[in-house]
Amino acid sequence: MNKQERQRVIQELIATRPIGSQEELRQLLAERGLDVTQSTLSRDMRDLRIARIPSPAGIRYTSAVAASADEGRATLASIFPQLFARLDVVGELIVVKTVVAGAQPIAEAIDSEGNPDVLGTIAGENTILLICRSEAARERIAKRLLALAKR
Numbered sequence: 001m002n003k004q005e006r007q008r009v010i011q012e013l014i015a016t017r018p019i020g021s022q023e024e025l026r027q028l029l030a031e032r033g034l035d036v037t038q039s040t041l042s043r044d045m046r047d048l049r050i051a052r053i054p055s056p057a058g059i060r061y062t063s064a065v066a067a068s069a070d071e072g073r074a075t076l077a078s079i080f081p082q083l084f085a086r087l088d089v090v091g092e093l094i095v096v097k098t099v100v101a102g103a104q105p106i107a108e109a110i111d112s113e114g115n116p117d118v119l120g121t122i123a124g125e126n127t128i129l130l131i132c133r134s135e136a137a138r139e140r141i142a143k144r145l146l147a148l149a150k151r
Helices: 003-016 022-031 038-047 076-083 103-113 135-149
Strands: 051-055 058-062 084-090 093-098 118-123 127-132
Touching: 003 022, 003 038, 022 038, 051 076, 076 084, 076 103, 076 135, 084 135, 093 103, 093 135, 103 118, 103 127, 127 135
Parallel strands: none
Antiparallel strands: 051 058, 084 093, 093 127, 118 127
Protein backbone atom coordinates (compact mmCIF):
# COMPACT_ATOMS: atom_id res chain seq x y z
CA MET A 1 0.00 0.00 0.00
CA ASN A 2 1.39 3.41 -0.90
CA LYS A 3 1.60 6.51 1.29
CA GLN A 4 -1.60 8.10 -0.07
CA GLU A 5 -3.64 4.96 0.55
CA ARG A 6 -2.18 4.57 4.06
CA GLN A 7 -2.99 8.19 4.89
CA ARG A 8 -6.53 7.77 3.55
CA VAL A 9 -7.00 4.82 5.94
CA ILE A 10 -5.60 6.90 8.84
CA GLN A 11 -8.06 9.71 8.06
CA GLU A 12 -10.93 7.24 7.83
CA LEU A 13 -10.08 5.66 11.19
CA ILE A 14 -9.78 9.02 12.95
CA ALA A 15 -13.02 10.28 11.41
CA THR A 16 -15.04 7.20 12.39
CA ARG A 17 -13.93 6.45 15.96
CA PRO A 18 -12.27 8.08 18.94
CA ILE A 19 -8.56 7.23 19.02
CA GLY A 20 -6.49 8.42 21.95
CA SER A 21 -2.93 7.29 21.19
CA GLN A 22 -0.58 6.56 18.33
CA GLU A 23 -0.23 2.98 19.57
CA GLU A 24 -4.00 2.49 19.38
CA LEU A 25 -3.99 3.89 15.85
CA ARG A 26 -1.02 1.70 14.90
CA GLN A 27 -2.89 -1.39 16.14
CA LEU A 28 -6.00 -0.44 14.16
CA LEU A 29 -3.84 -0.06 11.06
CA ALA A 30 -2.28 -3.47 11.74
CA GLU A 31 -5.79 -4.99 11.88
CA ARG A 32 -6.24 -3.63 8.35
CA GLY A 33 -2.99 -5.25 7.23
CA LEU A 34 -0.84 -2.12 7.48
CA ASP A 35 2.30 -2.67 9.54
CA VAL A 36 3.71 0.83 10.09
CA THR A 37 6.49 2.01 12.36
CA GLN A 38 5.91 4.67 14.97
CA SER A 39 8.13 7.12 13.05
CA THR A 40 6.19 6.58 9.79
CA LEU A 41 2.91 7.03 11.66
CA SER A 42 4.21 10.24 13.27
CA ARG A 43 5.20 11.63 9.86
CA ASP A 44 1.82 10.71 8.38
CA MET A 45 0.02 12.37 11.28
CA ARG A 46 2.11 15.53 10.88
CA ASP A 47 1.44 15.56 7.10
CA LEU A 48 -2.30 15.16 7.74
CA ARG A 49 -2.29 17.89 10.43
CA ILE A 50 -3.72 15.53 13.02
CA ALA A 51 -3.91 16.91 16.56
CA ARG A 52 -4.88 15.52 19.96
CA ILE A 53 -7.82 17.38 21.45
CA PRO A 54 -9.87 17.02 24.61
CA SER A 55 -13.39 15.66 24.14
CA PRO A 56 -16.14 14.61 26.55
CA ALA A 57 -14.90 11.02 26.20
CA GLY A 58 -11.25 11.99 26.83
CA ILE A 59 -8.30 12.91 24.65
CA ARG A 60 -8.68 11.94 20.98
CA TYR A 61 -7.15 12.66 17.60
CA THR A 62 -8.77 14.92 15.02
CA SER A 63 -7.77 16.43 11.69
CA ALA A 64 -9.05 19.11 9.39
CA VAL A 65 -10.55 16.34 7.25
CA ALA A 66 -12.08 14.43 10.19
CA ALA A 67 -13.39 17.55 11.88
CA SER A 68 -15.17 18.60 8.72
CA ALA A 69 -16.48 15.23 7.51
CA ASP A 70 -20.13 16.18 8.04
CA GLU A 71 -20.33 19.50 6.16
CA GLY A 72 -17.21 19.75 4.05
CA ARG A 73 -15.63 22.22 6.48
CA ALA A 74 -15.42 22.51 10.23
CA THR A 75 -17.20 25.49 11.73
CA LEU A 76 -15.11 27.85 13.79
CA ALA A 77 -17.42 27.41 16.79
CA SER A 78 -17.05 23.62 16.66
CA ILE A 79 -13.23 23.45 16.68
CA PHE A 80 -11.97 26.68 18.23
CA PRO A 81 -12.54 25.79 21.91
CA GLN A 82 -10.60 22.52 21.61
CA LEU A 83 -7.66 23.85 19.60
CA PHE A 84 -7.22 27.37 21.07
CA ALA A 85 -4.31 28.17 23.43
CA ARG A 86 -4.04 31.97 23.61
CA LEU A 87 -4.53 35.21 21.71
CA ASP A 88 -2.47 38.42 21.40
CA VAL A 89 -3.29 41.62 19.51
CA VAL A 90 -1.35 44.56 18.05
CA GLY A 91 -2.51 47.20 15.59
CA GLU A 92 -4.71 45.49 13.01
CA LEU A 93 -3.22 42.07 13.75
CA ILE A 94 -4.32 39.12 15.89
CA VAL A 95 -1.97 36.27 16.71
CA VAL A 96 -3.75 33.08 17.76
CA LYS A 97 -1.72 30.29 19.37
CA THR A 98 -3.18 26.79 19.13
CA VAL A 99 -2.35 23.27 20.16
CA VAL A 100 0.10 21.53 17.83
CA ALA A 101 -1.47 21.10 14.38
CA GLY A 102 -4.44 23.26 15.35
CA ALA A 103 -3.62 26.35 13.30
CA GLN A 104 -4.57 25.07 9.84
CA PRO A 105 -8.11 23.89 10.70
CA ILE A 106 -8.87 27.11 12.59
CA ALA A 107 -7.50 29.34 9.82
CA GLU A 108 -9.53 27.43 7.23
CA ALA A 109 -12.68 27.84 9.35
CA ILE A 110 -12.03 31.58 9.73
CA ASP A 111 -11.42 31.96 6.00
CA SER A 112 -14.56 30.00 5.10
CA GLU A 113 -16.74 32.38 7.15
CA GLY A 114 -16.00 35.21 4.73
CA ASN A 115 -16.02 37.84 7.48
CA PRO A 116 -15.40 41.26 5.85
CA ASP A 117 -13.41 42.34 8.94
CA VAL A 118 -10.75 39.70 8.12
CA LEU A 119 -8.47 40.53 5.20
CA GLY A 120 -6.69 37.19 5.47
CA THR A 121 -5.01 34.55 7.59
CA ILE A 122 -1.60 32.94 7.58
CA ALA A 123 -1.27 29.67 9.48
CA GLY A 124 1.70 27.62 10.57
CA GLU A 125 1.74 24.55 12.79
CA ASN A 126 0.42 26.21 15.95
CA THR A 127 0.21 29.93 15.15
CA ILE A 128 -2.25 31.96 13.06
CA LEU A 129 -1.80 35.56 11.96
CA LEU A 130 -5.12 37.27 11.28
CA ILE A 131 -4.92 40.52 9.36
CA CYS A 132 -7.90 42.71 10.14
CA ARG A 133 -9.36 45.62 8.18
CA SER A 134 -8.96 48.08 11.08
CA GLU A 135 -8.28 48.24 14.79
CA ALA A 136 -12.04 48.35 15.41
CA ALA A 137 -12.43 45.21 13.30
CA ARG A 138 -9.61 43.59 15.27
CA GLU A 139 -11.44 44.35 18.51
CA ARG A 140 -14.67 42.76 17.24
CA ILE A 141 -12.89 39.64 16.02
CA ALA A 142 -10.73 39.26 19.14
CA LYS A 143 -13.83 39.61 21.35
CA ARG A 144 -15.64 36.92 19.34
CA LEU A 145 -12.68 34.52 19.38
CA LEU A 146 -12.26 34.89 23.13
CA ALA A 147 -15.99 34.21 23.61
CA LEU A 148 -15.70 31.06 21.46
CA ALA A 149 -12.68 29.92 23.48
CA LYS A 150 -14.78 29.94 26.67
CA ARG A 151 -17.43 27.57 25.29
